[in-house]
Amino acid sequence: MMRREILTAAAVTAGTIAGGTLVAGSAAAAPGGGDAAPGRGTAPGLAKKDTLAFAAGSAIRIGTAVAGGGHHDSQDYPPPFTDDATYRELLGREFTSLSAENQMKWDFLRPDRETFRFDEADAIMDFAAEHGQVVRGHTLLWHNQNPEWLEQGGFSADELRALLKEHIETVVGRYAGRIHQWDVANEIFDDDARLREEQNIWIRELGIGIVADAFRWARAADPQAQLFFNDYNVDGINPKSDAYYALIQELLADGVPVDGFSTQGHLSTRYGFPGDLADNLQRFADLGLRTAVTELDVRMDLPDGAEPTPEQLEKQAEYYRRVTEAALSVEGCESLTLWGFVDTYSWVPVTFEGQGAATVMWEDYTRKPAYHAVRDALAAASGRAGHPALER
Ligand code: XIL
Numbered sequence: 001m002m003r004r005e006i007l008t009a010a011a012v013t014a015g016t017i018a019g020g021t022l023v024a025g026s027a028a029a030a031p032g033g034g035d036a037a038p039g040r041g042t043a044p045g046l047a048k049k050d051t052l053a054f055a056a057g058s059a060i061r062i063g064t065a066v067a068g069g070g071h072h073d074s075q076d077y078p079p080p081f082t083d084d085a086t087y088r089e090l091l092g093r094e095f096t097s098l099s100a101e102n103q104m105k106w107d108f109l110r111p112d113r114e115t116f117r118f119d120e121a122d123a124i125m126d127f128a129a130e131h132g133q134v135v136r137g138h139t140l141l142w143h144n145q146n147p148e149w150l151e152q153g154g155f156s157a158d159e160l161r162a163l164l165k166e167h168i169e170t171v172v173g174r175y176a177g178r179i180h181q182w183d184v185a186n187e188i189f190d191d192d193a194r195l196r197e198e199q200n201i202w203i204r205e206l207g208i209g210i211v212a213d214a215f216r217w218a219r220a221a222d223p224q225a226q227l228f229f230n231d232y233n234v235d236g237i238n239p240k241s242d243a244y245y246a247l248i249q250e251l252l253a254d255g256v257p258v259d260g261f262s263t264q265g266h267l268s269t270r271y272g273f274p275g276d277l278a279d280n281l282q283r284f285a286d287l288g289l290r291t292a293v294t295e296l297d298v299r300m301d302l303p304d305g306a307e308p309t310p311e312q313l314e315k316q317a318e319y320y321r322r323v324t325e326a327a328l329s330v331e332g333c334e335s336l337t338l339w340g341f342v343d344t345y346s347w348v349p350v351t352f353e354g355q356g357a358a359t360v361m362w363e364d365y366t367r368k369p370a371y372h373a374v375r376d377a378l379a380a381a382s383g384r385a386g387h388p389a390l391e392r
Contacts, residue, residue, distance in 0.1 A: 057382030063097030
């Protein structure tokens with residue numbers, strides 16, 4: 001069965017695709033040696049199982065960010081989540097967890113002080129419910145992507161405290177019982193492992209105690225969600241992850257409801273692989289925490305628009321495989337999320353000049369070696385290795 005037919009059938013059955021044309025049905029050959037499109041050459045009964053979600057089984061939640069807001073607003077493609085039918089189709093069937101890439105951040109939700117703009121976040125929640133997926137909420141307390149009216153508002157300490165409390169009660173409360181994990185606090189330490197006492201408006205104006213309050217307010221608003229600290233460059237054991245290790249122990253001793261520690265996992269083939277990733281997650285697990293990898297992508301240097309070389313793709317696949325294996329090896333690591341799954345919508349080329357190709361699929365949705373690396377590592381852990389659906 002051809003891919004186009006599968007997608008069409010699925011779209012009709014699901015009845016949720018927003019009137020777009022299917023763009024990738026006649027995919028051109030993938031640059032740099034991509035694999036066949038999903039479903040192609042697979043017996044009809046097995047095609048639906050030829051996914052990361054099936055490979056993972058119940059071993060771990062395999063997630064992706066849902067593209068929207070942030071850098072997407074300045075790109076020349078239509079909104080992926082509503083207008084790209086292939087994207088939507090794969091979002092629904094490849095993954096068992098979704099994260100809001102930008103749609104639950106302050107600058108997206110709060111265009112002005114009085115208004116909460118929940119339309120896109122609600123749409124993600126509804127999509128997840130329809131597809132049996134869990135959702136990771138991202139994020140409540142951060143130094144980035146805050147609206148101008150907040151950063152420049154000249155608010156007193158009391159006003160800021162009240163604003164954050166209201167925000168958490170409203171946002172976390174709205175989705176109470178429907179969020180698997182919340183990134184309550186994001187990136188509170190800088191690259192020198194120092195608290196962002198200047199950059200982070202909340203910490204600057206209210207002190208570190210506001211972080212504990214944020215966790216308490218989140219717990220009160222949704223007793224079921226697991227509450228996380230999340231950051232980048234904390235994959236391995238290093239001064240920055242040490243800072244979290246120390247802080248979290250203090251908070252736990254004070255009875256602050258911290259449930260989890262997650263590493264984003266924005267990696268580059270330019271750097272060596274953080275080989276102590278599992279050991280790092282394990283030490284947090286040993287504190288009684290859940291752990292997660294929340295924003296995995298593996299970028300590479302592509303100067304002057306170069307295509308990835310086979311060596312780069314192989315190294316990328318190895319990094320994806322090793323992260324997946326590390327996540328699977330740590331008890332209480334319940335979710336592994338990719339920061340997007342197709343290069344078209346990746347934040348990487350927009351953010352890191354001369355770098356790209358960071359996701360597991362080419363722009364035409366064909367699969368890279370990295371896709372197979374993740375899938376095979378998942379299948380090995382779930383007991384589904386060798387299943388006929390996954391044999392290609
Ligand atoms: C990124 C988004 O992917 C972009 O769309 C946006 O323009 C900037 O933010 N760490 C995080 C994520 O916690 O929220 C960031 O997401 C990537 C780095």
